[in-house]
Amino acid sequence: MTGGRVAVRTVDIRAPVGDLTDLGEYDRVRIYTLSEGEVLGFAEIATWGDSVSSRRIRAALSDALDIKILAAGSGMSEDKVVSLFTNALERDLTLEDGDWDDEPSPLVDSVSVSIVVATLDRPDDLRHCLTNLRSQDTNRQVEIVVVDNNPSSGAARTVLKDFPGVVLVEESRRGLAYARNAGILAAGGDLVVMTDDDVTAPPDWLEKLVFPFARHDVAVVTGNVLPLELETQAQRLFEIYGGLGRGFERKEADAAWFQRSRRVVPTWRLGASANAAFRSSLFTDPGVGLMLEALGPGMPSGVGEDTYLFYKVLKAGYTIVYEPSAYVWHRHRSNMDGLRRQLFDYSKGHVAYHLTTLLRDRDLRVLVYLGFRLPLGHARRIAARLRGRSQYPLRLSLLELKGNVTGPAALWRSLQRVKREGTSSQRPNNRVPD
Numbered sequence: 001m002t003g004g005r006v007a008v009r010t011v012d013i014r015a016p017v018g019d020l021t022d023l024g025e026y027d028r029v030r031i032y033t034l035s036e037g038e039v040l041g042f043a044e045i046a047t048w049g050d051s052v053s054s055r056r057i058r059a060a061l062s063d064a065l066d067i068k069i070l071a072a073g074s075g076m077s078e079d080k081v082v083s084l085f086t087n088a089l090e091r092d093l094t095l096e097d098g099d100w101d102d103e104p105s106p107l108v109d110s111v112s113v114s115i116v117v118a119t120l121d122r123p124d125d126l127r128h129c130l131t132n133l134r135s136q137d138t139n140r141q142v143e144i145v146v147v148d149n150n151p152s153s154g155a156a157r158t159v160l161k162d163f164p165g166v167v168l169v170e171e172s173r174r175g176l177a178y179a180r181n182a183g184i185l186a187a188g189g190d191l192v193v194m195t196d197d198d199v200t201a202p203p204d205w206l207e208k209l210v211f212p213f214a215r216h217d218v219a220v221v222t223g224n225v226l227p228l229e230l231e232t233q234a235q236r237l238f239e240i241y242g243g244l245g246r247g248f249e250r251k252e253a254d255a256a257w258f259q260r261s262r263r264v265v266p267t268w269r270l271g272a273s274a275n276a277a278f279r280s281s282l283f284t285d286p287g288v289g290l291m292l293e294a295l296g297p298g299m300p301s302g303v304g305e306d307t308y309l310f311y312k313v314l315k316a317g318y319t320i321v322y323e324p325s326a327y328v329w330h331r332h333r334s335n336m337d338g339l340r341r342q343l344f345d346y347s348k349g350h351v352a353y354h355l356t357t358l359l360r361d362r363d364l365r366v367l368v369y370l371g372f373r374l375p376l377g378h379a380r381r382i383a384a385r386l387r388g389r390s391q392y393p394l395r396l397s398l399l400e401l402k403g404n405v406t407g408p409a410a411l412w413r414s415l416q417r418v419k420r421e422g423t424s425s426q427r428p429n430n431r432v433p434d
Helices: 054-064 067-074 078-085 123-135 156-161 176-186 205-214 234-242 256-259 280-284 304-317 336-360 366-384 396-419
Strands: 008-013 028-035 038-046 113-119 141-149 169-170 191-196 220-225 251-253 275-279 321-329
Touching: 028 054, 038 321, 054 275, 113 123, 113 304, 123 141, 123 191, 141 156, 141 176, 141 275, 156 169, 169 176, 176 251, 176 304, 191 205, 191 280, 205 220, 205 275, 205 321, 220 304, 234 321, 234 336, 251 256, 256 304, 256 321, 275 280, 275 321, 304 321, 304 336, 336 366, 336 396, 366 396
Parallel strands: 008 028, 113 141, 113 191, 141 169, 220 321
Antiparallel strands: 028 038, 191 275, 220 275, 251 321
16 A cells, blocks of 8 residues: 555445546555445555556455445345445444434534634634534534644734634743643534544534534534545555554444453543534533643653543543444545654554553553563564555655653653643633634
8 A cells, every 4th residue: 555646536336436547646546435425445446557447446345345234234235235336325324233223313403613723823724624514514613723832933823814703812822732722712502523734524523523412411422534535655654553543343442342341441442532523511510620731742652632631531430422423534644754753642642642541540451562562463463564564665664662651751741741830720711803
């Protein structure tokens, strides 16, 4: 997958599948499969610059979506199921359990939403993001809050001149957790939705993301994050690393899942704050509160602000739902220098997150994980590469190891910086007057 350019396309299997003829500059194409706006999975096809016929697309999608299992579960012939790719695939074929009759009614329109977008000197991305957010198909009251993490540049303020009604919040203390917290404190909605300025959201994204809140036990909903493009080697390697998506099946985590995790609590498998919604009451709950400013991009620790927030939510007894139908498209870093910095930060932040659960929550499960299971995972990945069973470069595995070793010192530096600059609750009102 790392060699050559990869195109990203979508196919709605409820509509006729046509040939793909615009692939002259690509060696492969990744086709995401949609049904009524939901992403079912994807298939990759080698193209080497040639067109891809509809027949080849149907065959690849049939393999990717395991048609044999779908046919067996539906009582239909495989030929009939495959033929539905060019006609209409019955919705119940795409259901995980075939039992959605117990789903709650949609969330009532009276529940208001604040969408918090953190930005840092990316005016073009911000403009594109806001255009998509303004185009959401919803009847509920929606407030958009943009948090500028570098107010001195004036970039965000300039963009917002073209988006009247969007709230501007300025947070000069650098760090994504500081920025997100500033947006949370300024938000007035019943639900707080978080996303990033380099994300593109389909028109039905918001309603699909908030739908599970019709259940009163649900406190957080996360959605899928798909690659907008796979044009460069860096973008393709990031997908091999794991990307930001968390699969195409719904899943839940609650207090029982939190306690049942005998090793560590793998909250990173539940999604990310680039596509997440929260009940606003969580942030005033003493057991949850705001994001921990010492974790996350913009701090020495690198990442971890969202995974630790998820940890606190589960520990407090709430439920988190991962809803893959609420997907967004994310533009990955396009060059290798950017990817290396990102993976190094991820590796530091992963260790910083676990150390935080150890130091703040006395979670002793971390000791075995950091001392044994995490190094073992790296060893297996390196061994797979040396045996030719993995495309993930050895140099990136070694970079991750270096990041893990740096994690404790990075966390300490982050804690010292927050001690100097203060917490978010010590500067609660950064909202810029209209």
